[in-house]
Amino acid sequence: MTEPFRSxxxxxxxxxxxxxxxxxxxxxxxxxxxxxxxxxxxxxxPDKDELEGVTRAERxxxxxxLLNTLFNKPGHMAGFRYxxxxxxxxxxxxxxxxxxxxxxxxxxxxxxYVSTLVARxxxxxxxxxxxxxxxxxxxYDGPEFRDMLSAIESFQMRVMHRLQVTGQSGFWLxxxxxxxxxxxxxxxxWMGRSDVGRLDPASDQIPQNARExxxxxxxxxxxxEDLGQVDPFTLRRIPNFEPRRGPSVPSxxxxxxxxxxxxxxxxxxxxxxxxxxxxxxxxxxxxxTQSSLRQWKRKHPGHRSFTVLRHxxxxxxxxxxxxxxxxxxxxxxxxxxxxxxxxxxxxxxxEMPQDQKxxxxxxxxxFLRRNLNGQTTLPTHPDWASQSEVVSGFSRFATPDMxxxxxxxxxxxxxxxxxxxxxxxxxxxxxxxxxxxFLLEKNLINKxxxxxxxxYIAFGFEDPA
Numbered sequence: 001m002t003e004p005f006r007s008x009x010x011x012x013x014x015x016x017x018x019x020x021x022x023x024x025x026x027x028x029x030x031x032x033x034x035x036x037x038x039x040x041x042x043x044x045x046p047d048k049d050e051l052e053g054v055t056r057a058e059r060x061x062x063x064x065x066l067l068n069t070l071f072n073k074p075g076h077m078a079g080f081r082y083x084x085x086x087x088x089x090x091x092x093x094x095x096x097x098x099x100x101x102x103x104x105x106x107x108x109x110x111x112x113y114v115s116t117l118v119a120r121x122x123x124x125x126x127x128x129x130x131x132x133x134x135x136x137x138x139x140y141d142g143p144e145f146r147d148m149l150s151a152i153e154s155f156q157m158r159v160m161h162r163l164q165v166t167g168q169s170g171f172w173l174x175x176x177x178x179x180x181x182x183x184x185x186x187x188x189x190w191m192g193r194s195d196v197g198r199l200d201p202a203s204d205q206i207p208q209n210a211r212e213x214x215x216x217x218x219x220x221x222x223x224x225e226d227l228g229q230v231d232p233f234t235l236r237r238i239p240n241f242e243p244r245r246g247p248s249v250p251s252x253x254x255x256x257x258x259x260x261x262x263x264x265x266x267x268x269x270x271x272x273x274x275x276x277x278x279x280x281x282x283x284x285x286x287x288x289t290q291s292s293l294r295q296w297k298r299k300h301p302g303h304r305s306f307t308v309l310r311h312x313x314x315x316x317x318x319x320x321x322x323x324x325x326x327x328x329x330x331x332x333x334x335x336x337x338x339x340x341x342x343x344x345x346x347x348x349x350x351e352m353p354q355d356q357k358x359x360x361x362x363x364x365x366x367f368l369r370r371n372l373n374g375q376t377t378l379p380t381h382p383d384w385a386s387q388s389e390v391v392s393g394f395s396r397f398a399t400p401d402m403x404x405x406x407x408x409x410x411x412x413x414x415x416x417x418x419x420x421x422x423x424x425x426x427x428x429x430x431x432x433x434x435x436x437x438f439l440l441e442k443n444l445i446n447k448x449x450x451x452x453x454x455x456y457i458a459f460g461f462e463d464p465a
Contacts, residue, residue: 105178312449314439
C-alpha cells in the first residue's frame with residue numbers, strides 16, 4: 001500500500017494564483033505552505049531573511065538544511081511554492097521524494113505575463129477586498145513573452161518527465177480551479193486529508209486585474225498579430241506545447257545572403273557585431289519561434305548556420321559589464337550581500353574607475369565558479385553559462401554547421417558565406433572585438449580557466465597572450 005504524503009510542493013510561476021492556493025491550503029489544520037522558500041531573493045516572503053530559524057546565509061551554504069527543517073515536522077504537512085528560477089539545488093531532492101506531493105499549477109501564460117507587467121507597474125502584488133486595484137496599461141513585448149514562455153514550458157516538461165520516470169503522479173490545477181470548492185476539496189483528499197468534508201477557497205484575496213486584455217495592453221493589435229506565431233490551442237496546458245522548444249530559438253537571426261545564413265548567438269559574445277554584419281549582408285530576420293524557423297529553413301535550401309565563440313575570459317568580462325548595467329538591482333544586491341562582490345551603490349556604478357572594476361571582476365569570477373558548480377541559490381544565467389552547455393542546447397533544435405572562434409571570425413565567416421552561395425566580394429568586412437589588455441593578468445587568466453575549464457577543453461581555448 002502506498003504511504004501517505006508527508007510534505008508537498010506547488011510548482012507554479014509568477015501570477016498563476018499560487019498565493020491564493022497557498023492561503024487555501026494554510027486554512028487546513030496541520031498544513032503549512034511556507035511561501036517561496038527557495039526564491040533566491042527572499043526567504044518565503046518579501047522582506048524576510050530567516051525562515052523557521054534558517055538564515056539566508058545558511059540556505060545559501062546548503063539549501064538542504066532548510067528543506068529538511070521544513071519537511072521534518074512529524075504530524076504536520078509542510079510545503080512551499082517553487083518556480084522555474086528558484087534554487088535548482090533542491091529540485092532533485094524534491095522530485096526523488098515520493099512522499100512529497102507534487103501540485104502543478106498552470107495558467108494561460110499570456111494572462112500571467114500581462115498580470116506580471118501590471119503588478120510591476122502598480123506595485124500591487126496581492127489585494128484584499130478592502131483595497132482598490134490601480135488601473136494601469138502595459139506594453140506587450142513579443143520576444144520577452146516568448147522567452148518567458150520557453151522557460152516555463154521547458155520547466156514544466158522537466159517536471160512532467162521526472163514524474164513519469166519515477167512513477168509518480170501530480171495533481172494538476174488550472175488558474176480557474178482555484179475558486180472551485182469541489183476541486184479544492186478533491187485536492188485535500190488527494191493529499192491524504194480525507195477527514196476534510198469541504199475545503200473552501202481562501203476569501204481574503206481578490207482577482208487584481210479583472211479587466212479585458214484589450215483594456216490592459218496598449219499595443220493590443222500588435223500583440224494579437226505577434227501571437228499568430230504561437231499556437232493558441234496549447235496556451236492552456238503548457239505540457240502539451242510543441243515538444244522541447246529550445247529557449248535560445250527566439251534569439252536566432254538570419255540573413256538572406258546567398259541561400260541564407262543563420263546565426264545562433266551565445267550571450268555575451270560578439271553578437272552586436274555579427275548582427276550588424278548580417279543586416280548589411282542581406283537583411284535581417286529575427287524573433288523566431290521553433291515553427292517559424294522551420295519554415296525559414298524549408299524556404300532556404302543550402303543555407304548555413306553558425307555560432308561564434310568568445311574566449312571565456314573576455315566573455316566573463318562582458319557578462320560582468322551586463323551585471324553592472326543591465327541586471328536587476330536585486331541581483332546586484334545579492335552579489336553584495338551573499339557572494340562577496342563588493343559593488344558600490346547602483347548610482348555610483350557608472351563612476352567606477354577601471355582598476356576598481358577589475359578588482360571586482362576578480363571577485364565576480366569567484367562567484368561564477370560557485371554558480372556553475374551548482375553551489376549557489378541563483379540558477380545559472382545565460383549571460384555566463386558555459387559555451388559548451390549553450391551549444392549543447394542548440395542541438396535540441398539544430399546543430400550549427402560551424403563553430404567560429406571570435407579571433408578568426410573575419411576569415412571563417414567569409415568561408416561559410418561562400419558555402420552558403422553568397423558573393424563574398426560584396427560582403428562587408430567583419431572586424432572582431434579585441435580582448436582588453438588589462439584582462440591579461442595571470443590571476444584573472446587562471447581564475448577564468450578554472451571557471452570555464454570545460455570550455456577550454458571542449459573548444460581548445462588557449463591562455464590569452
